[in-house]
Amino acid sequence: xxxxxxxxxxxxxxxxxxxxLECVQDMDHENMFWYRQDPGLGLRLIYFSYDVxxxxxxxxxxxxxxxxxxxxxxxxxxxxxxxxxxxMYLCASRPGTGIPSGANVLTFGAGSRLxxx
Amino acid sequence: EDQVxxxxxxxxxxxxxxxxxxCSYTVSGLRGLFWYRQDPGKGPEFLFTLYSAGExxxxxxxxxxxxxxESFLHITAPKPEDSATYxxxxxxxxxxxxxxxxxxxxxxxxxx
Numbered sequence: 001x002x003x004x005x006x007x008x009x010x011x012x013x014x015x016x017x018x019x020x021l022e023c024v025q026d027m028d029h030e031n032m033f034w035y036r037q038d039p040g041l042g043l044r045l046i047y048f049s050y051d052v053x054x055x056x057x058x059x060x061x062x063x064x065x066x067x068x069x070x071x072x073x074x075x076x077x078x079x080x081x082x083x084x085x086x087x088m089y090l091c092a093s094r095p096g097t098g099i100p101s102g103a104n105v106l107t108f109g110a111g112s113r114l115x116x117x
Numbered sequence: 118e119d120q121v122x123x124x125x126x127x128x129x130x131x132x133x134x135x136x137x138x139x140c141s142y143t144v145s146g147l148r149g150l151f152w153y154r155q156d157p158g159k160g161p162e163f164l165f166t167l168y169s170a171g172e173x174x175x176x177x178x179x180x181x182x183x184x185x186x187e188s189f190l191h192i193t194a195p196k197p198e199d200s201a202t203y204x205x206x207x208x209x210x211x212x213x214x215x216x217x218x219x220x221x222x223x224x225x226x227x228x229x
Binding site: 004035040041042043044045048058090092105106107108109110111 | 121151153158159160161162163166204206216217219220221222
């Protein structure tokens with residue numbers, strides 16, 4: 001089974017702190033994604049990466065950055081956390097090109113719930 | 118603007134009471150419609166992918182259907198273990214650039 005592991009399930013940070021959220025997948029997937037999930041708003045795409053050292057902005061990238069130095073690891077960085085970044089953060093991966101469309105689905109991690117005080 | 122809307126927001130059913138969840142979408146260049154299930158405290162888990170109007174997929178008590186403007190997730194004789202939030206998403210663009218747009222989800226509670 002594909003596994004996507006998010007290192008921290010629960011974090012509490014203070015306004016202005018730098019926050020790192022780590023995500024590791026073990027199935028050699030090319031594409032990786034960071035979403036945030038908020039009540040009434042659903043999942044919104046922050047950033048995604050379709051290959052090592054490649055990244056692309058999603059729909060709400062402001063206040064976030066990402067790093068993908070190795071294929072299996074995709075990090076989300078909050079340079080200076082703010083209270084409006086309190087949310088559930090979900091990492092996901094999928095195979096990428098060369099895979100039959102029916103298999104090209106997202107596999108999610110369990111999520112990291114971040115509270116910024 | 119690409120958009121996905123799910124209804125109802127919440128649904129309470131008695132065990133055995135069949136019903137349907139709706140996912141309406143407007144997207145240019147639909148490349149697939151996905152249904153996910155999310156249990157509390159967990160990430161979403163993949164259920165189905167649908168690609169063209171008229172397509173149907175089934176899994177146990179769940180059946181997903183697709184038209185040109187919406188998808189339904191039919192739940193037949195639900196059990197308490199079907200309680201979860203069901204998410205719908207559409208993919209625009211293909212290959213590595215294909216991003217998913219998610220709806221807000223429908224939270225289903227099935228009472229014994």
